[in-house]
Amino acid sequence: MGLTSNKVLVLTIVLAAALFVATVWVWPRLARRSWRSVGGRVGLLLATQLALLASLGIGANQAFGFYAGWADLFGRETEQGVVVDHSSGAGGGGPLQVLSTSPVPGVTGSGPRTAGRIQQVAIVGRGSRLASPAYVYLPPEYFQPRYRTRTFPAAVVLTGYPGTAQALVNRLNYPRTAQELAKDGRMQPMILVMLRPTVAPPRDTECVDVPGGPRTETFFAEDLPQAVLAHYRVGRRPGSWGVIGDSTGGYCALKLAMRHPDVYTAGAGLSPYYRAPIDPTTGDLFHGDRKLRDRADLWWLLKHAPAPDTSLLVTSSRVGEHNYRDTLRFIGRVKATGRTRISSIILDSGGHNFNTWRREIPPALQWISGRLGDR
Template structure:
């Protein structure tokens, strides 16, 4: 039974209810002062509390998409390692392998040419040798005859850490929001490539080329654009792509746009951090390489490297976000470069959660689309 399934949540709630009822029913029998009665009371209370904790944990995980499976939760997920598949004949397989397709819910239709399509795919990096799952949203116009020779702008959409790519579809509603914006004339039809920044789970690589480890930045800067353009009618013009993410994904989006402006003409960080942390989930990302460590620090980049020709957007909240002061400081630092363009969304209040990001996503998608429209 899957960690994110409704059956698991229902079973956990049922266990909690039965334990509560059992505790109330058996409490008179356990009211004595001998060790058996005391042990029984402690056991029932502990079991009930654990069941309630499990209910809350599973419900929160379903709402925010922290972990996709039991293996992901336990840190034993290894099936998406660093591998490259090859055909039996010896030639390299295609960089994008289609797994399944689905419709965009809430669009009032099931035909791709009217409601668009979501494709679950596996993407293989030819240079980084990283393989990772992703969801690709193709707008309705992609399937319409009058657009069959047209290329489309591309936005890479990143979750936070640990996060799940599916949450970008089901919880943050990126495809549905993009489709509504296109219908309202506020956004160009755009391909969305939605995935986790954690392309070598369970490690949090912070989109860094780890020495002797996952070459995550190379994957996002070179392999992913090459793979998408080889399989889809994605824009190939310099700086013609955009990238957006929340939390860790927001940091990655800003860093990739700053490091690779020839690829990403616009980058948006929703509640981002501004440098890579060092903790048990990341390990030692830099292996003593000071230059690599400096490059992963956006403050250092702004102070010591030429300002990139790209557009950045950052979001935060006056109440509820711990990065509010850092975000204001980052805006001021970018403004001082007189080359990199900076915009922001600052809410009066909003926590580090999906509800806050859903309030920011429509304006963010419109902003990125506008920055890429003239390229």
């Protein structure tokens, strides 16, 4: 049973409840002062608390998508996603391979023309030599005969760190929200490419091309759009692509839009930060390369680099978010450029969590849809 399985959650809850009942039932028998009785009381209390913490931890992981599996939890995912290029001949595979197709969770409909579809895919980067799983949401219009010659705008959707791509589908409800908004006429039909920025697990590369390491920025700026364009009917001209993410994914979204406006004409950061951190999860991202460090610092880019012709959206909360003051300062800095466009969503209160982002995703999708063109 996997870490995100409902059976595991139910099992831990039942175990915690059983241990609690056993503790209450057996406690009078362990009331003596002998070392066996004391040891029994300590053991029961410890076992009950561990089971309770385990059930709470697994429940929180189910709600927020911190870890995808046991190997991810215990840090056993150590191999980088290095791939071999495939030939384009009859026996070769493309840069994007569809692994499975499923309905959109929470959407009623008998087929793809009315309910859309989600495809689980594997994306291989020919430039970065990185590979990543992802989920692609195709709206109902994609399958309808009257749209058979139409290309669709696309948005890359990124999780935080460590995050799971599945949480974007099942917890943050991006596909269902996009379909409901399009059905109500509040946004245009769009293709969503959902994945986590951790394409070289377990390392948090902050969407940086690490010297001698994973070339994550190259993967998102070049390989990913090329792979999607080769497989789906997505607009090829500037203005067809956007990127949105939360937390680490929010930082990546802003940086990709600022550094690659020719690819991403709009970037939305939900609860983002504005400078790549250096900590045990990232390791040494820059290897003493000051230019590389500066290019990963959004404050430096705003001050020293030419203002990009792109649109940015940032979100925060007056109470509950640590980035509130930085976000207001970032808005002011972007406005001062006179070229880069900036919008914001500021909530009265809201923490750094899924509940807050679920409140921000509908208006953020509407915003990004309004800035992408149907080419």
